[in-house]
Amino acid sequence: MAYEFILVETRGPVGLITLNRPKALNALCAGLIADLGKALDDMEADDNIGAIVLTGSEKAFAAGADIKEMSGKSYMDVYLQDFITKGWERVTTCRKPVIAAVSGYALGGGCEMAMMCDFILAAETAKFGQPEITIGTIPGAGGTQRLTRFVGKSKAMEMNLTGRIMDAEEAERAGLVSRIIPATELISEAVATAEKIAGLSRPVVMMAKECVNKAYETTLSEGVKFERRVFHSTFATEDQKEGMAAFVEKRTPNFKNR
Numbered sequence: 001m002a003y004e005f006i007l008v009e010t011r012g013p014v015g016l017i018t019l020n021r022p023k024a025l026n027a028l029c030a031g032l033i034a035d036l037g038k039a040l041d042d043m044e045a046d047d048n049i050g051a052i053v054l055t056g057s058e059k060a061f062a063a064g065a066d067i068k069e070m071s072g073k074s075y076m077d078v079y080l081q082d083f084i085t086k087g088w089e090r091v092t093t094c095r096k097p098v099i100a101a102v103s104g105y106a107l108g109g110g111c112e113m114a115m116m117c118d119f120i121l122a123a124e125t126a127k128f129g130q131p132e133i134t135i136g137t138i139p140g141a142g143g144t145q146r147l148t149r150f151v152g153k154s155k156a157m158e159m160n161l162t163g164r165i166m167d168a169e170e171a172e173r174a175g176l177v178s179r180i181i182p183a184t185e186l187i188s189e190a191v192a193t194a195e196k197i198a199g200l201s202r203p204v205v206m207m208a209k210e211c212v213n214k215a216y217e218t219t220l221s222e223g224v225k226f227e228r229r230v231f232h233s234t235f236a237t238e239d240q241k242e243g244m245a246a247f248v249e250k251r252t253p254n255f256k257n258r
């Protein structure tokens with residue numbers, strides 16, 4: 001499949017998607033979002049792929065939604081198109097794990113896109129922010145909601161009200177990113193992390209992802225109940241039998257994804 005705005009490759013069991021609009025710092029135009037959706041559809045359908053890495057360039061993961069594309073839109077345009085939900089949330093419906101590998105700017109929609117992934121690995125050069133307020137609007141793909149859940153009200157409020165940009169260290173301290181990695185090793189480390197996940201039981205990985213995501217959508221007691229039921233259901237898989245037997249027999253498990 002040929003794409004205009006992204007590069008797609010596989011590295012063993014890992015699907016690697018690289019946003020590729022260098023002249024516009026990977027601004028997320030409609031064509032790029034459509035390409036991304038198609039690539040995720042293909043990777044979900046490909047049994048050889050167990051996890052996905054989404055990345056950008058050294059200078060920018062993505063500098064936001066495409067301001068030039070949206071600047072002329074009217075209220076009716078954005079309302080009737082349900083801009084910018086449509087297409088953007090495809091990454092959140094992907095059942096395979098998606099890791100964001102962020103180098104440089106992740107601003108506005110770029111920060112929102114990274115937060116839609118399952119976790120964020122950041123180069124020490126990464127910069128996160130929701131600067132929409134500085135161009136007379138507010139985030140439209142979760143920047144006021146997901147960022148608040150990640151970093152808490154005070155920091156999320158400050159970032160949304162001022163457009164202040166957070167560097168990688170602050171983002172790690174605040175819990176927005178899981179780890180900081182030297183810029184030159186970002187992709188190899190993200191792929192290695194994805195490879196590790198892809199080598200585990202696929203159905204059990206999907207169950208774990210579903211449970212963590214549940215924590216965002218429900219109360220603690222309901223979430224714990226949900227987790228317990230899913231935990232019970234892992235005992236219906238061949239992979240739980242294999243994983244525990246391998247531990248007892250002091251050998252590497254051979255998961256069959258069943």
Ligand SMILES: CC(C)=CC(=O)SCCNC(=O)CCNC(=O)[C@H](O)C(C)(C)COP(=O)(O)OP(=O)(O)OC[C@H]1O[C@@H](n2cnc3c(N)ncnc32)[C@H](O)[C@@H]1OP(=O)(O)O
Binds near residue numbers: 066068
């Ligand atoms: C409103 C919603 C729902 C979501 C949003 O995401 S709004 C956008 C939020 N993002 C921003 O406001 C960031 C905009 N970009 C910048 O502030 C700067 O580009 C920068 C600080 C990230 C980098 O500055 P730098 O001086 O290094 O580079 P530029 O010359 O400014 O940019 C290079 C090139 O890319 C174009 N560009 C950058 N960001 C966007 C964008 N979000 N949309 C469209 N185009 C963008 C920029 O115009 C320039 O291209 P030209 O030289 O052809 O104008």
